[in-house]
Amino acid sequence: MLLSGLPSLPWIWGAAGLLAVVASAGIGVLVGPVHISPGAVLQALVGGAVDPGQANILWALRFPRVVLGLLVGGMLAVAGAAYQGVFRNPLADPYLLGAAAGANLGATLAISVAPGTSVIGVNVVPLAAFAGAAAAVAGAYILGRTVTGLRSNTGLILAGVAIAAFFNSIQQFVQQSQTSSIREVYSWILGRLVTAGWDGVFLVLPYVVLSAGVIFLHRRLLDALMIGEDETTSLGISVQRVRLIVVVAATLGTAAVVAVGGTIAFVGIIVPHTVRLLVGRSYRVVVPLSLLFGAAFLVLADTVARTIVAPGEVPIGVITAFVGAPFFIVVMRSSRAAAL
Amino acid sequence: MQTHKQLAGAKPAARFGTVVVAALFGLTSCGGGQSSPPASAHFPVTITQSNGATVTVTHQPRHIVSLSPTGTEMLFAIGAGSQVIAVDDQSNYPASAPKTKLSGFQPNIEAIAAYQPDLVVASDDVGGIVRGMQALSIPILIEPAAKTLDDSYVQLKQLGTATGHPAGADGVVARMRSDIDSFVRSVSKPARQLRVYHELDNTYYSVTSATFIGQVYKLLGLSNIADAASAAAPDYPQLSAEYIVAANPDLIVLADTKCCQQDLNSVAARPGWAVIKAVRSGQVVGVDDDIASRWGPRVIDFMKAVAPHVQQLEKAA
Numbered sequence: 001m002l003l004s005g006l007p008s009l010p011w012i013w014g015a016a017g018l019l020a021v022v023a024s025a026g027i028g029v030l031v032g033p034v035h036i037s038p039g040a041v042l043q044a045l046v047g048g049a050v051d052p053g054q055a056n057i058l059w060a061l062r063f064p065r066v067v068l069g070l071l072v073g074g075m076l077a078v079a080g081a082a083y084q085g086v087f088r089n090p091l092a093d094p095y096l097l098g099a100a101a102g103a104n105l106g107a108t109l110a111i112s113v114a115p116g117t118s119v120i121g122v123n124v125v126p127l128a129a130f131a132g133a134a135a136a137v138a139g140a141y142i143l144g145r146t147v148t149g150l151r152s153n154t155g156l157i158l159a160g161v162a163i164a165a166f167f168n169s170i171q172q173f174v175q176q177s178q179t180s181s182i183r184e185v186y187s188w189i190l191g192r193l194v195t196a197g198w199d200g201v202f203l204v205l206p207y208v209v210l211s212a213g214v215i216f217l218h219r220r221l222l223d224a225l226m227i228g229e230d231e232t233t234s235l236g237i238s239v240q241r242v243r244l245i246v247v248v249a250a251t252l253g254t255a256a257v258v259a260v261g262g263t264i265a266f267v268g269i270i271v272p273h274t275v276r277l278l279v280g281r282s283y284r285v286v287v288p289l290s291l292l293f294g295a296a297f298l299v300l301a302d303t304v305a306r307t308i309v310a311p312g313e314v315p316i317g318v319i320t321a322f323v324g325a326p327f328f329i330v331v332m333r334s335s336r337a338a339a340l
Numbered sequence: 341m342q343t344h345k346q347l348a349g350a351k352p353a354a355r356f357g358t359v360v361v362a363a364l365f366g367l368t369s370c371g372g373g374q375s376s377p378p379a380s381a382h383f384p385v386t387i388t389q390s391n392g393a394t395v396t397v398t399h400q401p402r403h404i405v406s407l408s409p410t411g412t413e414m415l416f417a418i419g420a421g422s423q424v425i426a427v428d429d430q431s432n433y434p435a436s437a438p439k440t441k442l443s444g445f446q447p448n449i450e451a452i453a454a455y456q457p458d459l460v461v462a463s464d465d466v467g468g469i470v471r472g473m474q475a476l477s478i479p480i481l482i483e484p485a486a487k488t489l490d491d492s493y494v495q496l497k498q499l500g501t502a503t504g505h506p507a508g509a510d511g512v513v514a515r516m517r518s519d520i521d522s523f524v525r526s527v528s529k530p531a532r533q534l535r536v537y538h539e540l541d542n543t544y545y546s547v548t549s550a551t552f553i554g555q556v557y558k559l560l561g562l563s564n565i566a567d568a569a570s571a572a573a574p575d576y577p578q579l580s581a582e583y584i585v586a587a588n589p590d591l592i593v594l595a596d597t598k599c600c601q602q603d604l605n606s607v608a609a610r611p612g613w614a615v616i617k618a619v620r621s622g623q624v625v626g627v628d629d630d631i632a633s634r635w636g637p638r639v640i641d642f643m644k645a646v647a648p649h650v651q652q653l654e655k656a657a
Contacts (some may be wrong), residue, residue: 034586053586053615060612061582176446181599187543187578194543194581197611311583312572313544 008284017292021070024296028066028303029058033310065196068204069302070295072193072261073271075208077294079250080268081275081286082215085222086243087153093268094254097160097247098136100263101167103255106132107188107262108171112178125188126203126259132167133255139163141247153243190315192262193302200260211253212291218246222283264298264317270324271297274331297324385501389482397479400504401459405452407444408463411483411499412437413636415461418500419508426455433630433638453478459502486552486635487575489520495635512637520559523643527650529561534653536562537579537589537618540633542600544579551575552635553595556643560650565589585612590653592618593625593646595632602626621656625649 029045030038036054044050044058079094087096095101110128140163144156175185187194221242224232229239258264271294272286279285298316301323305316384398404424406412412431415424427437428444442451444462449472452460460473460480473480481502483495493513500509536557538547546566547553557564565587569577596602604624608614618624627645631638 033580033583053588056612056615057582057585061585064611176443184541184543184600187541187545192543194578195610199611306580306582309569309572309577311580311587312569312577313580314572315578 008282009288010279010285013279013285013289014292017289017296020296021292024299024303025066025070028069028299029062031303031307032057032062033306060197064198064201065193065302065306066299067201068196068261069193069299071201071204071208072257072264073267073298073301074291074295075204075212075253075257076264076267077271077290077297078212078215078287079254080294081272081283081290082218082222082246082250083268084272085225085283085286086246087157088225089153089157090273091269092157094250095164095263095268096157097140097251098163098167099133099251099254099258101164101171102132102134102136103129103258103263104132104185104189105136105167105171105174106130107259108174108178108181108185111184111188112174112181126200129188129259130255133258134251136163136167137247137251137255141244187315188262190262190317193305193316194313196260204256204260207253207256211249211256214249215246215253216287216291218242218249219283219287222246222287226281226283262317264320266317266321266324267294267298270320270328274328277331382504387481387498387502390484391482395479395481395502397459397502399458401457401479401502403455403457404459404461404503405442405455405457406431406437406461407442407447407452407469408461408483409433409444409630410485410634410636411461411463411481413634413638414483414496414499414512415503417508417512417637418496418503418505420499420503420505423503425457447472449473449476461499487550488555489516489552489635489639492516492552492635492639496637516637516640519640520643523640523647524559526647527560528654532657533561533563534590534650534657535565535587536591536593537565537584537587538593538632539596539602540576541596542602542606544581544584545576546579548573548575548577552639553632553642556639556646560643560647562591562650581610581612585616588616589618590621591623591625591646591649592616593627593632595627595629597626598629623649623653 030041034057036058040050040054041058044055050058076094080092083092083094083096084090106128107125110125114124137160140160141156143163144159175182221237224235224237225239225242232239272290275286275289275293279289298320301319302316304323305314305319308314383400384396386394386396388394402423404415404420405426406415406424407428409428409431412424412427413433415421416434416437421434421436425438426440426442428442429439430444431437431439442448444464445466447462447467447469449467449469452469452473453476457478460469460478462469462480462482463484465482470480470482479502481498483498486492486495493516496509496513497506500506538553538557540546546569547564548566548570549555549558549564550570554564554566565584566577566579568583568587569579572578592607594602594607603626604619604622607624608619613619625646627642631641631645
């Protein structure tokens with residue numbers, strides 16, 4: 001049809017993406033603040049007998065952290081790609097409609113008002129963050145559709161910006177008035193894979209599978225949206241419906257990973273754009289490759305975060321931007337011919 | 341000092357380089373006077389701050405505003421409590437301190453000036469407070485987070501001089517020194533060095549030996565696992581869970597019992613932590629977050645909480 005000019009995923013790039021995931025996960029499990037020989041790591045992975053102390057560190061701490069990094073990175077990148085697609089805005093990221101502001105507010109309230117509370121065995125902080133993110137995006141969506149009266153996505157984006165600013169102001173007020181919990185709030189905002197365990201992995205896994213799956217199924221429709229709203233409508237596609245489904249899916253996944261990993265910045269912007277610059281603009285390319293390269297990128301960033309000042313930690317949000325921004329500039333410079 | 345502690349961890353890049361408190365020049369002139377406030381003849385006094393700036397107090401202060409929880413504890417301990425008219429919202433000790441909504445973290449200069457103070461005590465020069473007070477000709481003493489117990493003693497003596505209670509301050513310092521000596525003597529420092537992990541919050545921020553808390557552990561003969569992470573931050577680094585588990589501390593001290601409700605059970609439930617020696621032997625000590633983060637006279641209470649566990653560990657070793 002109309003979109004035949006856009007290529008589908010070249011197999012070599014698909015293979016490269018898978019390789020990046022495997023390689024980064026390999027580096028992630030081999031490298032850590034505690035030195036464990038590669039042989040022992042491989043032994044542990046195949047279920048062989050290793051020193052119980054090392055097995056404990058690998059199975060309880062390092063492996064779940066790498067798996068969680070893969071899920072969080074892949075989800076944020078694919079959600080970013082989806083947001084950029086539905087809003088046809090290169091600056092869109094998964095936090096555009098207030099997901100981060102909502103999550104931060106939810107987490108801050110939970111940390112300062114009801115510290116240490118659990119609901120049916122689950123710490124209340126991720127639940128509150130999830131609820132905050134979902135509430136912010138829902139608020140922005142309703143506001144954008146009904147109040148601004150703009151049919152285009154501009155109204156939606158502006159509503160998201162307003163909601164984010166509003167939620168941020170409340171979050172900062174609560175934070176200022178509860179100085180005793182500031183450290184915890186900050187380490188939450190800057191990302192916290194530090195305390196990752198299998199419980200976090202199982203908490204986000206269903207959301208990531210569902211959310212990434214829905215976005216993946218809509219990759220052709222995202223391509224169709226690229227040609228413009230009116231034209232898309234003339235093809236018999238309901239732009240509103242596609243947008244709603246993709247935004248809900250991306251938000252659900254983002255809220256889940258943010259609830260466990262904190263609001264890690266930049267992954268949702270840099271990874272999809274790097275894929276566009278290197279491979280192509282079609283969402284049949286951008287969606288699957290963002291998932292793979294996002295996963296690989298975050299695991300590598302986290303490996304740096306936990307080894308560069310080992311045995312200390314650097315907040316992962318600092319690394320993603322510090323490493324990601326220059327890398328992105330290099331990619332942009334070397335592929336200037338490609339249109340954004 | 342709650343505020344500084346949290347701020348330090350929150351924004352590592354913006355962390356205050358806590359300067360070692362400089363020698364005190366104005367002290368020599370203030371010797372006598374037992375319990376009653378000495379005559380105003382002792383004033384004016386001039387105090388040289390840790391950053392080299394001098395502060396002159398022209399008369400004995402009667403309206404002191406303290407924006408530092410540690411400063412408040414020190415003022416009351418040296419006998420200047422009756423001169424304190426307002427303390428910040430984090431100053432929760434002693435109970436008789438006149439707690440207000442003033443913030444030492446986000447100081448509101450007008451709100452402070454409204455108390456018409458003749459001396460302000462704070463732990464950090466944030467929000468332009470020093471400039472603001474200077475503009476109003478109100479003397480302000482900045483007493484930053486101590487790196488050593490000696491820093492604490494110097495601060496106590498500075499406050500003694502500034503408030504007209506030099507003897508009270510000397511007494512507190514002497515009592516602290518002798519109490520600390522007896523705690524140090526109560527532990528035998530065994531051949532096998534015991535390892536300690538001090539936890540500031542449940543994202544594994546800790547303290548190195550370059551802090552006053554770290555110095556307490558050193559005095560008790562413990563080796564501090566956070567010292568290996570000085571590259572991350574010289575004073576309050578965040579540690580990797582992997583490293584904490586591998587370092588296998590004999591003693592875990594939780595200074596996050598109030599902020600984050602941590603205890604032996606919650607620590608034992610963390611992934612991979614159940615094998616740590618301190619967890620298996622139950623040597624996970626919860627201490628009051630405030631006591632463990634303030635460098636005032638209650639450092640003694642902190643030692644009192646920790647020393648018996650060191651003795652138990654030594655017996656078992």
